Amino acid sequence: MRLVPTILCGGAGSRLWPVSREQHPKPFIRLADGQSLLQKAFLRGAELNGVDEILTVTNRELFFKTEDEYREINQAKLATSYILEPFGRNTAAAIAAAALHISKKHGPDTLMLVLAADHLIADQAAFEQAVSEAIALAKREKIVTFGIQPDAPETGYGYIEASGNKVLRFVEKPSLATAQTYLDSGNFLWNSGMFCFMAGTILQAMEQHCPEILASTKVCMEQSRIAQADGFSQLELDADSFAAIPDNSIDYAVMEKSNHVAVVPCDIGWNDIGSWDSLGNLTVPDEQGNRLDGQTMLHKVENCYIQSKGRMVGVVGVSNLIIVDTPDALLVVDKSHTQDVKHIYAALKAKGHTAHKSHLTVHRPWGTYTVLEEGPGFKIKRIEVKPGASLSLQMHHHRSEHWIVVNGMAKVLNGDHEFLVSVNESTYIPAGHMHRLENPGVINLVMIEVQSGAYLGEDDIVRFQDKYGRCQVGQAQK
Structure with missing residues (x-):
């Protein structure tokens, strides 16, 4: 029976600001060993026996960043599938979309292992044993959650009261005194937010307990576009119909209502890195x-x-x-x-302050840019473009740009003229000129961009062509 690890990569990680931002959320935080939490989640699923595909549900704006993260560590060349959300809609919608996608692609008996992208699990062997127990229960049409053996009266987690694999009840985040009684009783587990079930099982449960979420997700899937290639698929959810899906968590929508929920108690070195x-x-x-x-x-x-x-x-x-x-x-x-x-x-x-949204270094599909300095009428950026990548064919109404190459080679389209710019050379892009920047080389292109004009906002952009599918006029990305 096929097992598809399904990574949910959403949320802002607001308690880990200022490193975690809206465009660089908690899953992308790098730990001391150089790996991000998202990379660790990918490897956690990839190392399970028989896994040949990882499905990730994430925000559309994080797709290319996620791809870059996986490319670094996907040595086994596992197939990667993506469901791209236009905005957050909570875990019920994400899991419904994933289950519908997997059921259609592989069949309703396909096992799903739902993992959070921002958890840390220190004991891989214990994790694999817990997954084996969960699979055995899931094959019996159980909706399985993983309960963590508590070692402290933690007030930041939800709890599960259990007897063996039987779930007695779910309880909300408790007070310190209540958490201590839970710990002392020995019958309570931390709710990890990880799940295992057959795609058909969770869809049947959603049909029973949250039919509006399931029905509206089906409508959204029908109106969404999918791109497929060898070892890759990408489903981009339609924004208008996605907005009609009720916003609810899988815990409230299904887990707390169903009589088919089971729990696997485990001690796997789990940490949700919540603060x-x-x-x-x-x-x-x-x-x-x-x-x-x-x-x-x-x-x-x-x-x-x-x-x-x-x-x-x-x-x-x-x-x-x-x-x-x-x-x-x-x-x-x-x-x-x-x-x-x-x-x-x-x-x-x-307040609309940019410090909640992005760092000075901003990741784009083609590379990164870093704001070095800005003031009235000017902004200075360091732009780094990956080999073979290119910015969109675009135009600005209010600003001109001066580009100076400091590493690599730039291929520039400026109006009707296309030419190469080498190290220590520069070119000037007047406001209103259609232009594009490409890296035709095999090393990173690094250049300094000096902007000048009355308005220097990132939304002063009109795209005409874009290899990354971002040709919406006024979109605040370069």
């Missing part, structure tokens, strides 16, 4: 209990986590703090309030 405190605990402490990642200079500092990947950070006479420094934002928070970081993220989003 800076939990992420910091992955770093080995020094003699004063400080956990350090990057350049730091400390004096009389205890029990702090400090991350700085760029600048030197000096810290004096403090304790129990989280300090995270990025090129455009600094976070300082008491360790007892790490769950409240999400309020900073929410406030920035409400």
Whole structure:
């Protein structure tokens, strides 16, 4: 029986701001070993016996970034399938779309292993054993969830009261006192948010318990477009019909209502990396209990986590703090309030501040750009284009651009003229000129772009052609 690991890559990871942003959410955070949480989720599924395909449900804007992440580590050349959401609609819609897709492609008896893209599992062998137990239950038409053996009265997780594999009830995130009683009883497990079931089983359950979600997802799938190639498929969900799907979690929509739910209790070294405190605990402490990642200079500092990947950070006479420094934002928070970081993220989003959405370095399908400096009437960027990649054929109404190549070779279309620009050479793109930048070489093209004009917003763009399917006028991407 075929098993398809299905990775749900959504959510903002707002409690891990300023590293986690809307366009660079928690699954893309790199750990000390250089791998991202998303890459670890992919490998976790890929290492299971008999797996030859990984399905990922993610946001349309994260597709190319996800592809790049997988390309780094997919040594076995597993087939990759994608369901691309225009915006978040919670886990019920994501799982419904995945189950419909898998049932149509491989049959309703196909097993699905639903994994979160932003969890850490330290014990792969124990995980594989838990998956084997879950598969055995799923073959008996059970909807299986994974329950984590708790080791502390955690208030940030939902709980499952269980007797063996039987689920007695799901309970919400408890108070500290209630969590302690759960821990003492020995009958409660943390709700991991991972599942295993046959595609047909979950579809039948959704037909019974949330028929509106299933029906509207079917309508959306019928109106969506799919692209397929050898070892690859991509289903891009239609935005208008996707918006009509009710927003609900799979827990509320199905798990808490169904009589066919089972649980596999497991101890797999699970961590959902839900706060800076939990992420910091992955770093080995020094003699004063400080956990350090990057350049730091400390004096009389205890029990702090400090991350700085760029600048030197000096810290004096403090304790129990989280300090995270990025090129455009600094976070300082008491360790007892790490769950409240999400309020900073929410406030920035409400004010329309770009620090909630993107870093100074922004990833695009063709490469990256980094804002080096900006002020009234000008903006300076470092642009890096991957070999064989190209920006869209485009035009700006309000800004002109001056390009200076510092590495590689650029192929430039400027108006009616197409030409090559080498290192230490430049070209000027007046406002209103149709233009395109390509990298025809085998090494990365790096150039400095100087913009000037009355308006320099990323939405001042008209696309005429784009190899990445982004030809919507006014879309705020380059």
